[in-house]
Ligand code: ADP
């Protein structure tokens with residue numbers, strides 16, 4: 469069942485620039501974890517704020533469980549919100565922070581003190597911070613603070629959980645740990661969740677579905693495998709990871725560089741100029757004269773566990789990942805094979 473419907477939502481902040489959101493439509497199923505992925509400025513936060521009710525759209529509709537949400541005030545929408553730098557109340561203990569949403573309910577809806585205490589204890593345990601209720605935010609690590617922020621968002625039993633780059637301010641290792649942890653938490657609690665990130669790895673690992681955004685529009689919606697393996701556009705492919713690009717001529721759906729056919733279109737691409745994209749791990753090297761593009765090794769860079777080799781091919785530059793044990797001298801001629809290249813229409 470659909471929990472949240474975003475229907476042709478647009479937003480302009482006035483001024484002469486393009487709209488922050490341009491007719492965005494999206495259905496989020498109950499218990500689904502959807503990642504909004506896109507570069508900075510693509511409209512992710514604006515969309516999240518509209519769903520939360522912190523911002524009104526210029527046009528379009530937002531429905532929760534099929535009912536209009538835009539006329540429902542923020543406090544009544546049943547939203548849990550976590551921001552990148554979620555300001556926990558510094559002068560309140562962890563337990564008081566988590567209890568805040570429940571305590572500030574109107575008297576008739578407020579649980580008893582005993583109920584609140586028990587709920588806070590449950591939430592502390594859920595976010596693996598048993599025994600931390602008496603601490604203050606300043607006494608916690610960044611990762612612990614974001615877990616408290618999440619517990620605080622969950623305290624009101626939200627219909628929808630909105631997370632805006634919640635791990636964005638944390639260092640890479642903590643981020644990865646929390647990412648896995650959040651996925652497990654989601655599997656246990658099943659909150660309908662909209663998660664904003666500009667980190668494709670994070671989106672691919674966390675989400676049931678990924679919504680790739682660019683310049684106020686949805687570029688593609690799909691499972692992590694869909695958007696990674698079957699990108700709808702060069703923009704999506706480019707955004708999903710590093711890649712090299714080469715200008716080609718397209719003839720009958722085949723990309724030709726010089727006199728070598730290097731890629732076939734997976735969907736119709738008009739004859740004429742085109743662009744082929746390939747990821748560093750989808751390039752392999754062969755001896756000169758074997759099948760492939762004629763290339764020359766320009767240099768190497770260390771890249772974590774692998775070595776990245778820079779290759780000149782015609783006027784283009786490719787980057788390929790090779791095992792550290794492979795030794796090819798700089799200046800050497802090689803055959804460059806594009807193992808899983810993708811052809812897109814140019815422009
Ligand atoms: P993201 O979260 O993807 O980085 P945002 O939703 O924050 O993107 O911004 C989308 C666009 O809307 C940007 O061009 C941004 O400058 C603009 N924008 C966002 N909030 C405001 C605002 N309050 N006033 C004017 N422009 C805004």
Ligand code: MG
Nearest residue numbers: 509512513514
């Ligand atoms: Mg943002």
